[in-house]
Amino acid sequence: MKKILILISIIIIGILAYLFNENKTETKISKDISTSTKVGFVYLTTPGDHGWTYAHELGKQKVKNHFGKKIITTIVENVPEGPDAIRVIRELAQQGNEIIFTTSFGYMEPTLKVAKEFPNVKFEHMTGYKRTPNLATGNIRFYEGRYVQGVVAGLMTKTNKIGYIGAYPISEVIMGINAFAQGLKSVNDKASISVIWANTWYDPVKEADAAKVHIAEGADILAQHTDSPAMLQIAEQNGVFGFGQSTDMSAFAPKSQLFASVNNWGPYYIEKIEALRNGKWNTGEAPDHWAGNKWGGFSTEMLELSEFKNMPEDVIKKAEEVMNEIKSGKLKIFAGPLIDNNGKEILPAGKEMDDGGLWGMNYYLQGVDGKIPG
């Protein structure tokens, strides 16, 4: 009886709410609907002010500035990577969003499932590898920024010990470590990288602990493939340097952040939405063995570096030079000879590793200490 009363009261309240509801948003939308493209975004977390999702939020803001009233964006944040994602993505599709960006690896299966149900809606999944005619994937060549980090680290380190905090031992992260090692080796063959696996993408406590261990072991430059500013805050307290991840984190460590690799999703979003509006959207021609129909780095401006700080003029000059050479394609990050840290030759001189090879990396190159767990 009591439960029934609860339900009745909920329903009464709801009806009242419905009567009060003036449907403001709906009328507002209908004015522009004839020409506007509806775009949906699914976020893993609340955007906040740093890290992965915040970078996507900045991308979405670029989209809004670019298209203005020509598009209507809808975001859903804090969507867990399971059945909730399926429901949210489906709901976005049902509400008439013509293109939906799902911005975390764990949305791969949910996006795939919904994409099959809505063949006329376009889906863009970030950093996955499964695709269908209406589901494309996008990713950033994060490793390009890590090469520049390696160069700067090699020039800045005094102890020749670099502390690296990895998220999980997957090819995405390993290729970043190897790119860092290549950059490091190009300017300093005495320095080496030690890796601590945090086994998380985001956990300030664990990241801070890993940073403390690195510093205690003598590292004076820290790098991270995790998402929080904790490592930089520890670096700041201990007077060592580090690199920010995903977005500019200098606010958290004004004296310690050398620069951050900044994920710039805006151009990719804009390109794909533009293509959809022109009727030219497609999934591209990427082979199926690596992530990303659209895998852009410096040259597409999907990857940028924040302002160089806390380092001497000549290092800044070198870093800019390296960045421009990667951008123009003059500098090949993974060019042979590539030798792993056990001395085994991976790639002979004169050859360049292709994208498939990058996604198959399960070894450390020279310059990295230890071995990959698992």
Add this chain to the structure above:
Amino acid sequence: MIVFTPRNKPSKNWIFLAPTLSIILTVILGGFIFAFLGYNPGETLYHIFISPFTRIDRISDVFVKACPLIIIGTGLIFCFKANVWNIGAEGQFIIGALLAGSFGLLFPEMDTKFLLLIMIFIGFLGGALWAFIPAILKTKLNVNEILVSLMLVYIAMLLIDFVVRGPLRDPMSFGFPLTKAYPEGALINKIPIPGIGFLGQLHYGVISVFILVPIAWVIINKTLLGFQIKVLGSAPKATSFAGFKEKRITMIVLLLSGGLAGIAGVIEVSANMGQLQPEISFGYGFTAIIVVFLGRLNPIGIILAGIIIATVKLGADNAQMAIGIPKVVTGLFEGILLFFLLTGETLQKYQIAWKNYRS
């Protein structure tokens, strides 16, 4: 200090009025918060409470969301009624799903129509096994079951993480932590509705709610075991006077609740994911505790409680899509709702008075 004294005779009127008043207060306070933040309160409340029921597929999604909560909650009723505090349903859920899933993946030749039944059985055993650890420690060594069961949650999380990244990782996943897809026979299909097709994610697993909950109701209200559980919970000393074996009951309720959490895990993964991944639970085991108390330790009550919680969760997503209200704000609203509902219940059972012990 504030003293809570049980009311001798809870007022009949307040049994109905307390929750109604709680909800009205939530709506008023929530409305003010929404208005203060610049959102139309009527519209927001509409999206949170009503929009999940405005389309038949949305209604079915409410049930899909509520399904694991209700199944876990059904098991927890046994524990909580006996004053045994199993806080680790989350871990039991994970282990149930993990063992059952591993079986399905490792023995693809078992891919018959019985595979799912075997997996559900294994899921029950797995969940029960995880609950057996706090149970045996409590009954043999009198170790606090709250701490043990809670700590085992984190072990379970790390265990599935390890399995998915290591032994059972799909070799075709480029190092990403996912297992292969389950064989066909291990999946729980969506229910096709004649003339409509599929309704959202509505799957056959939801039906299990309507089997398990009545069974739980019968056990609690119509069997000796149920009686023993209630006696243990309300008057532990009477248990031994009556010749009931307290330790045996403790063991049974923990195994039952662990097993049901395990079944919930199997159903959730087989119906909604179709493969193991590092995260499969999203806090269902913890939310179920709220569901059980909201449903007042009553099997029928928790169906309604599960639906209320699921509605608000779905409504929060809908509100965000429709008017862009952030999840943190709707989360606040959820908290207020629970606060008022539980306060209402407490005030209805207890009297509050100021007592000055010095005088």
